[in-house]
Amino acid sequence: xxxxxxxxxxxxxxxxxxxxxxxxxxxxxxxxxxxxxxxxxxxxxxxxxxxxxxxxxxxxxxxxxxxxxxxxxxxxxxxxxxxxxxxxxxxxxxxxxxxxxxxxxxxxxxxxxxxxxxxxxxxxxxxxxxxxxxxxxxxxxxxxxxxxxxxxxxxxxxxxxxxxx
Amino acid sequence: xxxxxxxxxxxxxxxxxxxxxxxxxxxxxxxxxxxxxxxxxxxxxxxxxxxxxxxxxxxxxxxxxxxxxxxxxxxxxxxxxxxxxxxxxxxxxxxxxxxxxxxxxxxxxxxxxxxxxxxxxxxxxxxxxxxxxxxxxxxxxxxxxxxxxxxxxxxxxxxxxxxxxxxxxxxxxxxxxxxxxxxxxxxxxxxxxxxxxxxxxxxxxxxxxxxxxxxxxxxxxxxxxxxxxxxxxxxxxxxxxxxxxxxxxxxxxxxxxxxxxxxxxxxxxxxxxxxxxxxxxxxxxxxxxxxxxxxxxxxxxxxxxxxxx
Numbered sequence: 385x386x387x388x389x390x391x392x393x394x395x396x397x398x399x400x401x402x403x404x405x406x407x408x409x410x411x412x413x414x415x416x417x418x419x420x421x422x423x424x425x426x427x428x429x430x431x432x433x434x435x436x437x438x439x440x441x442x443x444x445x446x447x448x449x450x451x452x453x454x455x456x457x458x459x460x461x462x463x464x465x466x467x468x469x470x471x472x473x474x475x476x477x478x479x480x481x482x483x484x485x486x487x488x489x490x491x492x493x494x495x496x497x498x499x500x501x502x503x504x505x506x507x508x509x510x511x512x513x514x515x516x517x518x519x520x521x522x523x524x525x526x527x528x529x530x531x532x533x534x535x536x537x538x539x540x541x542x543x544x545x546x547x548x549x
Numbered sequence: 550x551x552x553x554x555x556x557x558x559x560x561x562x563x564x565x566x567x568x569x570x571x572x573x574x575x576x577x578x579x580x581x582x583x584x585x586x587x588x589x590x591x592x593x594x595x596x597x598x599x600x601x602x603x604x605x606x607x608x609x610x611x612x613x614x615x616x617x618x619x620x621x622x623x624x625x626x627x628x629x630x631x632x633x634x635x636x637x638x639x640x641x642x643x644x645x646x647x648x649x650x651x652x653x654x655x656x657x658x659x660x661x662x663x664x665x666x667x668x669x670x671x672x673x674x675x676x677x678x679x680x681x682x683x684x685x686x687x688x689x690x691x692x693x694x695x696x697x698x699x700x701x702x703x704x705x706x707x708x709x710x711x712x713x714x715x716x717x718x719x720x721x722x723x724x725x726x727x728x729x730x731x732x733x734x735x736x737x738x739x740x741x742x743x744x745x746x747x748x749x750x751x752x753x754x755x756x757x758x759x760x761x762x763x764x765x766x767x768x769x770x771x772x773x774x775x776x777x778x779x780x781x782x783x784x785x786x787x788x789x790x791x792x793x794x795x796x797x798x799x800x801x802x803x804x805x806x807x808x809x810x811x812x813x814x815x816x817x818x819x820x821x822x823x824x825x826x827x828x829x830x831x832x833x834x835x836x837x838x839x840x841x842x843x844x845x846x847x848x849x850x851x852x853x854x855x856x857x858x
Contacts, residue, residue, distance in 0.1 A: 487583035523577035
């Protein structure tokens, strides 16, 4: 698992260096009734088609303990002022840690997952986002709720001193 | 502007396709729920195998008796019958008879021998009804029909006359005619004759030659499975020592006397109509959990299994 996380961190760091976006999210899988957390970077932030390496981790306290490392292609189809909507396709390597405790007959520890989704992002600097995703392999729906940060997120707006006006 | 509009409509149509996919795609809980073999109720199969109700048209007075296919003999008089409204009965009328003398037939008919949750030793069950113009007739009081139930080795003063108290699909056996407001005037014990057990019955319906099974406590068998969804599986236990048939309720067979040998038979049918079964012999000395693995079986094989109980 370590080397996969290292690869992701490199992606993540490169996202920072490229002045793109990074983000974190909480995830809920409705079918497995599991909570997880996610991290992502977004390249080509200003373009209509974006690339987003992503990592998600569902805690051992859940019925399903797993992590997924992959990348999404996002298509931005609507942009109105501070609201953007997009559809996405995500492909990822999935490591199902506690697969042995599942009742599924063909449960495997190593899986390749595909997900389809739709999302909406708000704001300009710190940007909340909501994503609904559907895992086509396991036929599960997930909700991602998180925040995206870009280079402007931490900038403090300089106030002009009235005395110099 | 044109580019923006086309982009918007491309995106909107993509979203529409995606949303449709999401809405109509089935979601699965297979990863956290058991992926079990599922079955449907075996009631239709059991109904196809159960004993037919025999119908006798009584169009004139005679000596009798009426004799069923399996040897049950019935003596009665039209003067003992009345309409539900209390009026007299005229010829012709119908007498209907169901005979259950083997564990196989009791299983097919889903007629366990249990009285208030306690097991009964049985020498056979019959359902005796009379009908006139579609109306169930009743015995006038005090009046009785005589029945003889075939038995190779009847014991005097051994079996009681039990009546079936039908409550939905469940029949609870009782000796108390007061349940129906009838005052008992006949001997509540079966006598012995050349046919087997004989008694005068004071109510039409289900009749059972029974005796409460002596026991120092009863136990239950609970069923579980890693492979099969048991919600539609029907379980029966036959206790050969007392010739008792028991049936599961909510997946549990209860009322098994301590020390009894229980021959457990589970029956189910899958969505394709294929027959499945599970068979196990259990010596019951406490509450038992039986791990079930249903297996396919032919009608002929299951019939043979039930014959061998």
